[in-house]
Amino acid sequence: MLRRKLLATAAASFAAPAIVSRASLGQNLRKVKMGSAFTTTTNAAFLMPALLKPEGIDLELVMFPSLVQRMQAVASGDVDIGNGGLSATMQVATKGFPMQVLANGCDGGWMVLAQPSIKSFKDLVGKKIAVQNGSIGLVSLxxxxxxxxxxxxxxxxxxxxxxQPIPLMRGDVAAICVFEPYAALAEQNGWGKRLWVPYDSPMGKTNLGFVASSAFVKKDPDLTKKMVAAHVKATKEMAANPSIAIETTIKQFKMTKEVAELSTKNLFFSADSGPAFVSGLKSLARMMIDDKMLEKEPDWDNFLNLGYV
Incomplete structure (x- = not known):
């Protein structure tokens, strides 16, 4: 009888193994690197690691101060996917590095502020304006x-x-064309006042794309689909609940609540990648060609891969 009990206990143990979730097995998580930026237009990225972990993905965010470096890292495979400034993405794509825009990243998010003595753009003649080279801010400016x-x-x-904010405060520059939260930082501290809300150009609020190299998308469409789905979900959470964007700005950028609140009023979280987004992107390309920042328009059929949205 004792022998039968021991055999029965052993059989039950083998028949009912412990269930361990895939996400809890650290060695099974797939490492993915995502390039992002030091601006609040990319705030949705901070929500993505938690959304992707149940999918077996360990997402690492790699921050780049330079938007061109960020897109070069995506093109070269140093990072797998990225929040891309669309001007820089087109520059890289038209220079022999196949890139694809997978979704709208975020609309708006930048501002032109000037010293209090500056009343109009004509007052800036002979003076300095700070702006990030190659950026959409430069195109609109x-x-x-x-x-x-x-x-x-x-x-x-x-x-x-x-x-940019400190040179404006010191008077080293007369104006800045800057992205959030640094526009809100300068405005909240009284270092500059709004000179132009820059969304009346042909490209409107067009700004950010969720992008990847063509090689990455072709190699792993299933992973691409999961990444886009997480981006869309995170963006919708940001849009539906401004307090998340405020809390994220305070935590990630070490900003005060007042600066964070002002910053979010100039952010338009959207993953809408329909006709309006495409139209703004094509207008951006034409504006860049006029500025000699772009030699030609990208091959739109290959550059736009919006079906994953």
Whole structure:
């Protein structure tokens, strides 16, 4: 009888093994690197690691101050996927590095602020404006300078976004064309006032794309689908609940609540990748060609891969 009990106990143990979730097995998580930026337009990225872990994906966010470096890293495979400034993405794509836009990343998120003594763009003649080289901010600023008749009459000082508020405060530059949360930081502290809300150009609020190299998408469409789904879900959470964006800005950028709240009012979280997004992107390409920042439009049939949305 004792022998039968021992055999029965052993059989029951083998018949009912412990159930361990895939996500709990660290060695089974697939490592994926995602390039992102030091701006709040990419705030949705901070929600993605938690969304992807149940899918067996360990997402590492790699931050780049330079948008061109970020897109070069995506193109070369140093990171797998990225939040891409669409101007930089097109520059890389038209220089022999096949890239694909998978979804809208975020709309808006930048502003032109000037010292209190500056009343109009004409007051900037002979003075310095800080802006990030190669950015959508630069494209929109050039358009506005042409509209105001002062293009070529102001000096552009190329700086990354996080480096712009202090020179404005010190008076080293007369104005900045800067992305959030640094626009809100300068405005909240009284270092500058709004000179132009820059969304009336042909490209509108077009700004950010969720992008990958063509090789990455072709190699692993299933992983691409999961990444896009997580981006869309995270973006919808940000859009539906502004407090998440505020909390994320405070935590990730070490900003005050007042700066974070002001910053979110200039962010338009959207993954809508329909006709309006495509139209804005194509207008951006034409504006860049006019500025000689782009030699030709990308091959739209290959550049746009929006079916995953």
């Amino acid at each position: 050039n358009w506005k300078l042409k509209q105001e008749g002062v293009f070529g009459k102001v000096d552009l000082a190329f700086m990354d976004n996080q480096d």
